[in-house]
Amino acid sequence: MRRLDDGSRGVATLPDVAERAGVSTATAARALGGYGSVRETTRQRVLDAAEALGYRANVLARSMVTGSSHTIGVVISDIENPFFRKSLRGITDTARSRGFEVLLANTDEELEKERSAVSLLEERRVDGLVICPADAGDRKHLREVIAAGTPVVLLDRRVAGLAADTVGIDNRKAARLATERLLALGHKRIAIVTGGTPEIRERLVRPDMKGVERLSATTVGSRAAGYRDAMTAAGLTLRPEYLSANGFRREDAVDEVCRLMDLAEPPTAILAFDSIQSLGALQCFRERGIRCPEEVSLLGFDDAEWADVVEPPLTVVTQPMYEIGVAACERLLDRISGEQRSPVHDRLPTVFIERSSLAPPARS
Amino acid sequence: MRRLDDGSRGVATLPDVAERAGVSTATAARALGGYGSVRETTRQRVLDAAEALGYRANVLARSMVTGSSHTIGVVISDIENPFFRKSLRGITDTARSRGFEVLLANTDEELEKERSAVSLLEERRVDGLVICPADAGDRKHLREVIAAGTPVVLLDRRVAGLAADTVGIDNRKAARLATERLLALGHKRIAIVTGGTPEIRERLVRPDMKGVERLSATTVGSRAAGYRDAMTAAGLTLRPEYLSANGFRREDAVDEVCRLMDLAEPPTAILAFDSIQSLGALQCFRERGIRCPEEVSLLGFDDAEWADVVEPPLTVVTQPMYEIGVAACERLLDRISGEQRSPVHDRLPTVFIERSSLAPPARS
DNA sequence: ATGAAAGCGCTAACAT
DNA sequence: ATGTTAGCGCTTTCAT
Numbered sequence: 087m088r089r090l091d092d093g094s095r096g097v098a099t100l101p102d103v104a105e106r107a108g109v110s111t112a113t114a115a116r117a118l119g120g121y122g123s124v125r126e127t128t129r130q131r132v133l134d135a136a137e138a139l140g141y142r143a144n145v146l147a148r149s150m151v152t153g154s155s156h157t158i159g160v161v162i163s164d165i166e167n168p169f170f171r172k173s174l175r176g177i178t179d180t181a182r183s184r185g186f187e188v189l190l191a192n193t194d195e196e197l198e199k200e201r202s203a204v205s206l207l208e209e210r211r212v213d214g215l216v217i218c219p220a221d222a223g224d225r226k227h228l229r230e231v232i233a234a235g236t237p238v239v240l241l242d243r244r245v246a247g248l249a250a251d252t253v254g255i256d257n258r259k260a261a262r263l264a265t266e267r268l269l270a271l272g273h274k275r276i277a278i279v280t281g282g283t284p285e286i287r288e289r290l291v292r293p294d295m296k297g298v299e300r301l302s303a304t305t306v307g308s309r310a311a312g313y314r315d316a317m318t319a320a321g322l323t324l325r326p327e328y329l330s331a332n333g334f335r336r337e338d339a340v341d342e343v344c345r346l347m348d349l350a351e352p353p354t355a356i357l358a359f360d361s362i363q364s365l366g367a368l369q370c371f372r373e374r375g376i377r378c379p380e381e382v383s384l385l386g387f388d389d390a391e392w393a394d395v396v397e398p399p400l401t402v403v404t405q406p407m408y409e410i411g412v413a414a415c416e417r418l419l420d421r422i423s424g425e426q427r428s429p430v431h432d433r434l435p436t437v438f439i440e441r442s443s444l445a446p447p448a449r450s
Numbered sequence: 451m452r453r454l455d456d457g458s459r460g461v462a463t464l465p466d467v468a469e470r471a472g473v474s475t476a477t478a479a480r481a482l483g484g485y486g487s488v489r490e491t492t493r494q495r496v497l498d499a500a501e502a503l504g505y506r507a508n509v510l511a512r513s514m515v516t517g518s519s520h521t522i523g524v525v526i527s528d529i530e531n532p533f534f535r536k537s538l539r540g541i542t543d544t545a546r547s548r549g550f551e552v553l554l555a556n557t558d559e560e561l562e563k564e565r566s567a568v569s570l571l572e573e574r575r576v577d578g579l580v581i582c583p584a585d586a587g588d589r590k591h592l593r594e595v596i597a598a599g600t601p602v603v604l605l606d607r608r609v610a611g612l613a614a615d616t617v618g619i620d621n622r623k624a625a626r627l628a629t630e631r632l633l634a635l636g637h638k639r640i641a642i643v644t645g646g647t648p649e650i651r652e653r654l655v656r657p658d659m660k661g662v663e664r665l666s667a668t669t670v671g672s673r674a675a676g677y678r679d680a681m682t683a684a685g686l687t688l689r690p691e692y693l694s695a696n697g698f699r700r701e702d703a704v705d706e707v708c709r710l711m712d713l714a715e716p717p718t719a720i721l722a723f724d725s726i727q728s729l730g731a732l733q734c735f736r737e738r739g740i741r742c743p744e745e746v747s748l749l750g751f752d753d754a755e756w757a758d759v760v761e762p763p764l765t766v767v768t769q770p771m772y773e774i775g776v777a778a779c780e781r782l783l784d785r786i787s788g789e790q791r792s793p794v795h796d797r798l799p800t801v802f803i804e805r806s807s808l809a810p811p812a813r814s
Numbered sequence: 815a816t817g818a819a820a821g822c823g824c825t826a827a828c829a830t
Numbered sequence: 831a832t833g834t835t836a837g838c839g840c841t842t843t844c845a846t
Contacts, residue, residue, distance in 0.1 A: 097598060097599075099822090099823055099824085100823060100824060100825095101823080101824095109832075109833085110832065110833045110834075111823090111824080111825090111833090112825080112826085112832070112833060112834080112835095113831080113832055113833075115824070115825065115826090116825095116831090116832085119825085121825095122826095122831085122832090123831060123832090124831070124832080125831060125832090128831080128832085140594070140598070142569070142572050142573050143573050143823090143824085144514075144573065144575060144822090144823050144824070145573045145574045145575070145824095146510050146513050146514055146519065146574065146575055146822095146823080146824090147514055147822070147823035147824040147825085147838090148823080148824055148825070149510050149824095149838090150508075150510055150511055150514060150822090150823080150824070150825090150837095150838045150839065150840090151823090151824055151825045151826075151837075151838045152824090152825070152826095152838085153838075155510065157553075157574075165529070165535055165538065165539055165542075166535065166536070166539065166755075171529060171530065171535060172530070174529065175529055175530065175556070178529075178554060178555075178556060179556075182555075187553055187555075187570065187571075187574065188553070188554055189521075189551055189552070189553060190542060190552055190554050191542075191546075191551075192539070192542060192543075205506070206551065207551075208506050209506050209507055209508070209509045210509045210510065210521075210551065211508060211509070211510055230504070234461060234504070235461075336755070365755065365756065365759060368759045369758070369759055372758075372759065372763075390756070391530075391700070391729065391756075392729065392754070392755075392756030392759070392760065394733070394736075395729060395732045395733055395736065395756070395760050395761075396756065396759050396760050396761065397759075397760065397761030399736075463838095463839055463840085464839060464840060464841095465839080465840095473816075473817085474816065474817045474818075475817090475818095475839090475840080475841090476816070476817060476818080476819095476841080476842080477815080477816055477817075479840070479841060479842090480815095480816085480841095483840095483841080485841095486815090486816095486842090487815060487816090488815070488816080489815060489816090492815080492816085507839090507840085508838090508839055508840070509840095510838095510839080510840090511822090511838070511839035511840040511841090512839080512840055512841075513822090513840090514821095514822045514823065514824090514838090514839080514840070514841090515821075515822045515839090515840055515841045515842080516822090516840090516841070517822080
């Protein structure tokens, strides 16, 4: 064991193992790495020596010469969000099963944090990145990392003009279907709680929600477009006051839903764009003593683990969160192992789970 | 930019920057790293060259020579568990603010996965580890990594005889207090849903729960001991059928709580050892049409984000999950930067949050 | 203040 | 089948 005296950790290195086994480092490396050819007896000798010394390969050193760190970076906005958390699990499970480790970074939807995360991960020479890009703003850093040759796959949100694979769902269709369900129940006053930023709100409230589908925040944009499609197809006029985008946090949603319910003509149904927003709506109902679904129906995106245990049990459109993570990671790993093709956009199917938060509108 | 032609990524290296700036690599390194001494004009020239080439330091190479990867490994059982995920957020936030990255591994409470996770993280030369050790079994791998000189801090669970810092709460006291609250309400038939394994169950059901406090699964053990302390202090006899340990997953908890409620003399109050168990209990109540708290009271550990929105809103004993993560990470980082002291066991305070899932026992 | 040169621990030609 | 050797990109003495 080398350098035990100079204060450093007493870790055995390849030369140590080689010496003990009485072979060259090359042979030791071959035996340990299971490549090239080594006589069986030699291999055994090396393995024994490694075992005896408690040898652990230094993956960093290996990465330096092979140029591959066998690490992927995951950049998501918030691990607290059920969507990302479950996707992350899909990513890590897949990565590990293929011998990759995962470096994690939270951005809290802040562009600056996203930039620094990407930068730090680049410095660590990750072999690729799974990113859920911040909703708006400059995408230079993403363009650069792709240009530098690092494969990137986008999770959940699509970014126009970026040469990266994308994995998510068909948001526009899912939102349209969800809205149609509400419409079929007889609802006409349907509000959306998007969790978007104030800037997004400005786009939402343009006449006829024109151009929302081209919002940089593609998830919100697409879902909003799906909502608009269904509403206009039903011959309904869009009310700007039913289009909410007040921030992605739960408190924001509580405030927003309360505002909605305080309207002279409150909505009879609410479509919440993610589980945090649903939770906010539920909290508002509880605080105000508003009965759901008698007074207002609630339809949410994402089947959080608590969705069937709240009051009322929540009817949801669920995305295959874990599978989205798996698919994203697989796409990435394929690219890393050299697959060449133009960017693909995977759209996984959603599922409608009927529970008890929907009812026809009350006669008023 | 080197090797752009041989197919590798077009990343600039230190020599590239040095060449362009017309200095040696040593000077370039000094300018970039901000150490040693460099003339101001030289430094500027190097910085400009780096900027122009889009130079990103290769942290791996740096690690090789410095011996520090500025990375910590986090080994937890399941990121889906609110406790771990909030702790993880505390860990990552703290690590990042001090310039460290986080490598994540899930173990699903499986010892084998824990072993391999620790091993893989060691190979990556993490500077330290935050581990929530599997509940039972052999701890050789932990002992070894500590012996090899890698600092380790234990999250949530304590392991007897391991020279590692621990960060968690005073589980025994928290459980005793929780049980006393139930007792004060008049409950005598109080069950615990621990989420432990069948092996743990065997220890639980020994006469008078003797020796539970010495269980290898220290969280369950300590909490069970706290429960026992309160029950015996109140002069109550322990009923083995009220001591449940059927697995940590939600379905396990559902089954177990249903079994409890099917007893000839079902408990009038249940103490759930984590939020997953609480969720399971709630689901059982819902499926069986059991009214809570009228027919049975439920007191849970951990304040999950849904706790105030379920029916009934859940009364809980909450651990400062985020703060536990922060403290664990800080302990670890201090050790990494050379702090020497005998292992400490931080016990952060718990908070009791009164909501609506507790009531006096029904007259029967 | 700056440069030359020796590694960190490993892999990968190229020899033998 | 095995050994020799030259790096991977960086930091760090030791000179100058």
